Amino acid sequence: MAKQERAVRTRRLILEAAGAVFDEFGYESTTIAQILARAGVTKGALYFHFASKEELARGVLGQALTIEGILPQESRLQEWVDVGMVLAHRLPGEPLLSASIRLSADRKARDLFGTSWPAWIDFIAGQLAEAKAQGEVLPHVDPGATATLFVGAWTGVEILATAHGESGALEKRIALLYDTFLPGVAVPGALRNLDTAPDRGARVWKAHQAQKAQQEQQEAQQEAGSQEEAAAATTA
Template sequence: MAKQARAIQTRRMILEAAGAVFDEFGYESATIAEILARAGVTKGALYFHFASKEELARGVLGEALTTEGVLPQESRLQEWVDIGMVLAHRLPKEPLLSASIRLSADRKARDLFGTSWEGWIDFIAAQLAAAKDQGELLPHVDVRQGANLFVGAWTGIEIVSTALEDGESLESKIAGLYDYFLPAIAVPGALRGLDTAPDRGARVWEVYRTRQAEEPGEATAVMGGK
């Protein structure tokens, strides 16, 4: 068990180092040597887990579709909001997450190993479908189209935000995206109860982390809206 735990930890260290290097330099300019230096592991250890730089990039993309930190909600729309807001809170601090956007947006890299966007679109469409089944969405809403539009908008905001560095946090901008997006799809009754404040992601993440520390693997409490 100890050997398995070390292997999992080593793999994670390599992925985090690769994410940081891809995020900083892009796929083409990233080197195995730099990833090894950041990870602090041997070449043999790296190639035990990942056969090539391409496989490393695929591993980083595989970490992109994460709902870690999101607590179950009675409102499926609130749960969907929390996914986007927690990600907006975490992404600027976690190169492994932001690297997935850089890799997805890199046309040359995309030709080699695809993107994380299709997985996100599928996941969000399922979230919106569940919200619609629960009566939270307007009848005319096409959940697949909504998911496509939202993923494109979220990604675009993150890329533009990084480029402009205008002092406004990603959390604030994504909160604004939800505030514009939700009235077009949500029934008024569901809309009134939603918490889309810029600090929503930070609050949910803090509750999740606290519960993980107290009861590892059982962060299942419901955090209410406004």
């Protein structure tokens, strides 16, 4: 078990290093030597998990669609907002996420291994379809077409915000993106109740982290209790 956990940690370490280097230099200019230096692992360890730079890029893209930190809401539209806002909050500090966008926008790179966009579009289209079934979305709205347009807009906003380098710019601009999109998507009653404040992602992520810490603490206590019971049964 310890060996398996160590392998999982090593793989994650390599992916994070690859993400940081891809994000900084782009796919074509990145070398395996740079990733090795950033990860601090041996060449053998890297090739045990990833056979090539292309496979590393695919691994980074596999981390792109993340719904971690999205707490269940009664409103599916609010969950859609939360997905984009939490990602906007996390992305500036997580090169692994940022690299997935850069790789997707790199024409030469995406010719080799595609992009993260289709999975993201499908996920958002599903959220919008559920919201429509709940009566939150205007009748004329096409979930698939809207999701495609939104992902394109979100990506463009992220690229512009990153280029300007303003602190907190991405969260502010993604909040504005939702405020611009939603009146054409949501029924008035649902629209009034949506939270699209720029700090929405930070608040949801903080609540998720607290919930996750509490769950881990409970699991640790349960495991300790089970070990005590096993020890008691052995000595009985």
